[in-house]
Amino acid sequence: xxxxxxxxxxxxxxxxxxxxxxxxxxxxxxxxxxxxxxxxxxxxxxxxxxxxxxxxxxxxxxxxxxxxxxxxxxxxxxxxxxxxxxxxxxxxxxxxxxxxxxxxxxxxxxxxxxxxxxxxxxxxxxxxxxxxxxxxxxxxxxxxxxxxxxxxxxxxxxxxxxxxxxxxxxxxxxxxxxxxxxxxxxxxxxxxxxxxxxxxxxxxxxxxxxxxxxxxxx
Numbered sequence: 587x588x589x590x591x592x593x594x595x596x597x598x599x600x601x602x603x604x605x606x607x608x609x610x611x612x613x614x615x616x617x618x619x620x621x622x623x624x625x626x627x628x629x630x631x632x633x634x635x636x637x638x639x640x641x642x643x644x645x646x647x648x649x650x651x652x653x654x655x656x657x658x659x660x661x662x663x664x665x666x667x668x669x670x671x672x673x674x675x676x677x678x679x680x681x682x683x684x685x686x687x688x689x690x691x692x693x694x695x696x697x698x699x700x701x702x703x704x705x706x707x708x709x710x711x712x713x714x715x716x717x718x719x720x721x722x723x724x725x726x727x728x729x730x731x732x733x734x735x736x737x738x739x740x741x742x743x744x745x746x747x748x749x750x751x752x753x754x755x756x757x758x759x760x761x762x763x764x765x766x767x768x769x770x771x772x773x774x775x776x777x778x779x780x781x782x783x784x785x786x787x788x789x790x791x792x793x794x795x796x797x798x799x800x801x802x803x804x
Contacts, residue, residue, distance in 0.1 A: 597742070597745070598763075599734070599741055599742075599745050599761045599762055599763040599766075600762065600763045600766035600767060602761040602762075603760065603761055603762045603763075606760065606761070607639050610639055611639070616639070616640065616641055616675055617640055617641070617727035617728060618640065618641050618642075618643070618724075618725075618726045618727045618728070619636065619640035619641065619642045619643070619726065619727065619728045619729070619730065619760065620643050620645055620717055620720055620721035620724065620726040620728070620729040620730075620757075621633075621636070621642050621643065621644050621645065621717075621729070621730060621731070621732065622644075622645050622647065622713055622714060622716070622717035622729070622730070622731040622732065622733070623644045623645065623646050623664060623731070623732045624648055624660075624713075624731075624732055624733055624789065625660045625663070625664065625785065625789075626660065626663040626664045626666070626667040626777075626780075626782045626783065627773055627774075627776075627777040627782050627783075627784045628732040628733070628735050628736060628773060629644065629664060629667060629668075629732050630667060630671070630772075630773050630776035630777060630780065630782065631735060631764065631769050631770075631772040631773040631776060632732045632735060632764050632769070632773075633667075633668070633671055633673065633677060634671065634673075634772070634776065635764075635769070637673035637674055637675050637677055638673075638674050638675070639675075640675060640728070641675045641676050641677075642673075642675070642676070642677045642678070643677075643678050643679075643680060643724070643726070644664065644668065644677060644678065644679045644680065645680050645682060645716070645717050645720055646660070646661050646664055646679065646680065646681045646682060647682030647713055647716045647717070648660070648682075648713060648789060649684065649685040649686050649687075649688045649689040649712065649713075650686075650689040650709050650712075650713075650788075650789050650790040651684075651686075651789040651790065652686070652789065652790055652791040652794055653791075654684055654686075656785070656789070657684050658684075659783060660783070660785070660789075661681045663782060663783045664679060665679050665681070666780075667780055667782060670780060671776075671780070680720075682716065688712060689709065689712065689790065692705075692708040692709065692711075692712050693705050693708065693709070693790075693792075696708070697792065701738070701788065701792070701793055701796065702738065702740065705792070706739075706740075707740070707743055707747075709790070710731075710733065710739075710740075710743060710744055710747055711747050711751075713731065713733075714729075714731055714744070714747050714748060714751055715751055717729045717730075717731060718748075718751040718752070718754065718755040718757060718759075719755060721755065721757040722755040722756060722757050726757060727757075727758060728757065728758045728759065728760040729748075729751075729752075729757050729758075729759060729760065730748065730759060730760035730761075730762055731744060731748070732764065734762055734763050734764045734765060735764035735765050735769050735770055735773055736765065736770070737765055737770060738788070741762075741763040741765070745759075745761050745762070745763075748760075748761065749761075
């Protein structure tokens with residue numbers, strides 16, 4: 587299956603995750619996972635699910651988010667969720683520095699690109715590379731991201747980037763498509779249960795402006 591990741595065959599990333607977890611259970615292992623997270627709502631189901639099998643450190647690193655107040659608000663809400671969510675194995679949070687210049691650098695020339703296109707793919711890579719580097723430096727067994735839980739995010743692209751960075755940094759990537767098995771639905775339920783702040787735009791200034799224009803027309 588691994589050889590098909592860069593090919594044209596449709597890959598079932600949720601099945602790959604199920605197989606990884608089954609293998610860990612047979613071995614009786616609880617490996618460490620560096621989990622990149624974009625916000626509390628997207629993290630809710632992922633943490634509920636993966637904390638049954640992994641010891642997790644959540645990395646909140648999202649230089650795309652605009653403005654700084656939004657970045658801080660999402661970080662605090664993520665920390666609150668982790669403090670309140672019951673988990674089988676430990677979950678801790680690392681909040682990365684706010685580095686918007688890193689995002690604007692990779693977005694240069696793509697300011698007018700539509701949401702879900704090349705600018706977003708570069709943003710995926712920017713955040714996943716930070717997670718991969720942190721996982722390698724910290725000696726983690728795996729790294730992955732919550733981003734695939736969103737119906738608006740390209741799970742195939744995320745997993746292909748994860749594969750590339752896994753080879754580059756020497757840390758296993760946890761293949762996943764968290765929207766499967768009603769993951770997105772469960773995240774909305776948990777968001778209501780924990781009264782999580784749920785933003786109405788992706789995060790970057792371009793999605794913010796697009797959302798503002800849409801609201802003005804309604």
